Amino acid sequence: MDHERVIRDVTVRLPMASTALEACQWTIASLARYTPATISILLQVHDRLRCVAATGAWQVFSTVPPKTGIVGRVYDSGASATVPAVSADPDYLPVRPDVTAEICVPVQDPAGRPIGVLDLQWSGPVELDPWRQTAERLAARLGARIVALGGPPAESRSEKLLRHAAALTAAPTEWDLMTAAIAAARDVSTLSAAVLVLDGDQGPRLGAPTGLPGELESRIRAELTEAGPGALSRMIERAHRYGSGYTLGEAGHPPTDEYAPLVRAGVRTLVAVPVGPPDTGGVLLVAEERLLRPDPTTVNLMELLAGQAWTCLDRLRTLARLREQASSDPLTGLRHTGPFGQRIASATPGRTALLAIDVDGFKDVNDTYGHQAGDRLLVGLARALESALRHGDELYRIGGDEFVAVIEVNRPQEAVRIAERLTEAARRTGRTISVGVALPQPGESPELTLRRADQALYAVKRHGRDGVRLAAA
CATH class of the missing domain: 3.30.70.270 (Reverse transcriptase/Diguanylate cyclase domain)
Structure with missing residues (x-):
């Protein structure tokens, strides 16, 4: 195998890549012409290693925690791993049953900071040392090109929603759940303010703020509190009667009466999504004081978030009722x-x-x-x-x-x-x-x-x- 030719053929295309994803995909496609290995590139996106390009495998792991498997070990340590017998390595993550050997090298930026890994796995005889050296040289060139193109791809909004959905599911209390839902709404929508209004036995109420709310969110909460339960009920009723809504981002059009408190707070862009059933649910308000035009995809993501939040909230309330029933006398309500x-x-x-x-x-x-x-x-x-x-x-x-x-x-x-x-x-x-x-x-x-x-x-x-x-x- 002429490894210098491999390196030339792979790196010649890197300057033509216009995105980090293209650079990774071309690297994989070029390498695959010279080896039957299962090849994958994983880059760090938020708190995980995400597979952005792969070839030759029956299955690849979409995301891997940074310290999981051989790829996680290499990313965390910054040191290449040559594994002649994967069955003897407890960190091996199986992708196909016939793999025998693996080489994994870190993809680093020019300053030596890891941004991902390049992984090759073989199911037949292979000279590992030359391929390790080749992989390391290619990973260095790839890392430099990725940085020149702006770094690893940002986390997509659907990936953000998936990550936040896991946080909602793990929330131990209603307060934690509402806090997580508001943080998720801000992050996924990219708007600066989010407020959750929930109905209840004592009337509608504002959900828990998360951390230190921004200036717009603080003004919204103050205006809604001053407007009182009646105004909150009208917002909930509108959302459940007509469904989700959003502003078009055009000046000169007055809002409906239900949203007058939000306008007084400085809101010029709004997404309103019903939460839960009409009789016990609420409304999720996501807002911005800049005049923007939210796209339908943003509304769809907020609807998915609202549905997940309500499912988790209903589960917490059901568990609370079961705990109360388990510890209370059903006739008198006294503890037993x-x-x-x-x-x-x-x-x-x-x-x-x-x-x-x-x-x-x-x-x-x-x-x-x-x-x-x-x-x-x-x-x-x-x-x-x-x-x-x-x-x-x-x-x-x-x-x-x-x-x-x-x-x-x-x-x-x-x-x-x-x-x-x-x-x-x-x-x-x-x-x-x-x-x-x-x-x-x-x-x-x-x-x-x-x-x-x-x-x-x-x-x-x-x-x-x-x-x-x-x-x-």
């Missing part, structure tokens, strides 16, 4: 045995009081009037007991008609007074309760403390019900 066990496990000896509560005569209500009447009694009683507790006190339902309040007190008599308030609240509903009070002792398990509270409760039952007793220490 699981959270109660966690709470009493952290009880402070001498300070945390357990109030065991039992409804007097509850079985008679069920037997006489039916279980629906019994359920109504429990719900009404739960609300009455909650209202009688102080802020920070906690009420749990741990059985059919059995409740436990966990409260922090300074002395036992304070716990007794709160228990007496509970009995008074129960009487106002037309029912009575029996309450046993116990404070954890040093070294005492939470289960034993609750048992002493139960014993005090049943002592009240034996002495006529409708009362409070403090358990013996």
Whole structure:
């Protein structure tokens, strides 16, 4: 093999390339005439190595994290890799089953900074050393040409959307999700401001800003806040009734009434996209104070972003409801045995009081009037007991008609007074309760403390019900 000829034939076309992509594709096509190798060039785009040109492979990896595989190792270290047996290299990324050897060299700018890699893989006998030297010389020429053409290609807007979609999916909370959605809208649209308006039980509200919003976005948020929920609702209704919309970037045309607050904020270019269903969703507003003409592709990308954001938001809300159902009594809404066990496990000896509560005569209500009447009694009683507790006190339902309040007190008599308030609240509903009070002792398990509270409760039952007793220490 005349490697000098290979280098001449490949490099002669590089000056004619008008883009970095052309330079990479011509390099690959020329090299392929001299070797049956699987050849690929990967350049760094944002936080990944993206394959921009390839030939001879059944499959290539579209993007690779910078430190993944042999290509990632070479890019990260800046040192070429000659691998005579890929099966012995744990970093090898398989592209076809018959590959035996690989050469990977860094593509660097004239200052020696890596911008990508040139990778060759063979499935038959090959002299690796000459090909490594050839690959290194070609990579140096290619790197210089790429830099002369402005560097590696920029991340496309669809690639940006894909990257942001992964961030939306990984968002752990609604706040994080809205922050990620707003950042994505700015980045993908290339407009300077983005605001997410979501409807809810308390009316429409502005989504979380991301980082420090720019001047235009701050003005938009201020104008929308001043305009009030009615104006936000009208924007949401318009988006869901008529679909996505965008300005044409022409001066002298007044906006519709719904968008008057945005104009007052200085908006001259606007993309408005509905988010979610009409009854519970919202609207994504992406804006610029310069007079521009957004293209339909921008609107389409914003619609895809809005759909992904809503899917992720709906998933977070569903998970929150499931967690609430798993930790709450579905009848009364009170927390039940699981959270109660966690709470009493952290009880402070001498300070945390357990109030065991039992409804007097509850079985008679069920037997006489039916279980629906019994359920109504429990719900009404739960609300009455909650209202009688102080802020920070906690009420749990741990059985059919059995409740436990966990409260922090300074002395036992304070716990007794709160228990007496509970009995008074129960009487106002037309029912009575029996309450046993116990404070954890040093070294005492939470289960034993609750048992002493139960014993005090049943002592009240034996002495006529409708009362409070403090358990013996």
